[in-house]
Amino acid sequence: xxxxxxxxxxxxxxxxxxxxxxxxxxxxxxxxxxxxxxxxxxxxxxxxxxxxxxxxxxxxxxxxxxxxxxxxxxxxxxxxxxxxxxxxxxxxxxxxxxxxxxxxxxxxxxxxxxxxxxxxxxxxxxxxxxxxxxxxxxxxxxxxxxxxxxxxxxxxxxxxxxxxxxxxxxxxxxxxxxxxxxxxxxxxxxxxxxxxxxxxxxxxxxxxxxxxx
Numbered sequence: 344x345x346x347x348x349x350x351x352x353x354x355x356x357x358x359x360x361x362x363x364x365x366x367x368x369x370x371x372x373x374x375x376x377x378x379x380x381x382x383x384x385x386x387x388x389x390x391x392x393x394x395x396x397x398x399x400x401x402x403x404x405x406x407x408x409x410x411x412x413x414x415x416x417x418x419x420x421x422x423x424x425x426x427x428x429x430x431x432x433x434x435x436x437x438x439x440x441x442x443x444x445x446x447x448x449x450x451x452x453x454x455x456x457x458x459x460x461x462x463x464x465x466x467x468x469x470x471x472x473x474x475x476x477x478x479x480x481x482x483x484x485x486x487x488x489x490x491x492x493x494x495x496x497x498x499x500x501x502x503x504x505x506x507x508x509x510x511x512x513x514x515x516x517x518x519x520x521x522x523x524x525x526x527x528x529x530x531x532x533x534x535x536x537x538x539x540x541x542x543x544x545x546x547x548x549x550x551x552x553x554x555x556x
Contacts, residue, residue: 346375346376357542358520363518367474367515368411370515378412449473466491472513531549
């Protein structure tokens, strides 16, 4: 079993999330992907953040009928900031040791990895899938060598960096999707339509709960 773990604020969840993670799941041959809304993201303390339970429900309801996509409330029920290493360790403890987990993250977040809790432990715990927008320059080799660990070598055939003592770092080129949560919040604030940018249930929740006003 190959399982992807994709965390984020999902503030709000939008169609770009579904499109890109569907691409990653197919490209990296994942059996399923867990979307993991964060309750108290340590890296985004000043964001206009909707209540955690609302963000969780928007993701959960949006993924109904999406085969292989699940949502986890681990970071909502756990007290304190949502640290990735804690979430990964919980998943590993709860599943068969033969289950292969992959942590999925965007290239921007990856380049900020030095600020993450227990960074070194992360690269020993699970393989990483780094989403890189098609057409963007790949300068990952020098970044990994300077900030993660020396000794990673790039496997051209499988588009991954491998290391004798750490987990692989896989590069996955993803389609460019011109949608972001920041864009959605701005459009809501300015009374601009968001139909077609977010799942219908998200649009309805934002309107009913008067989020991002």
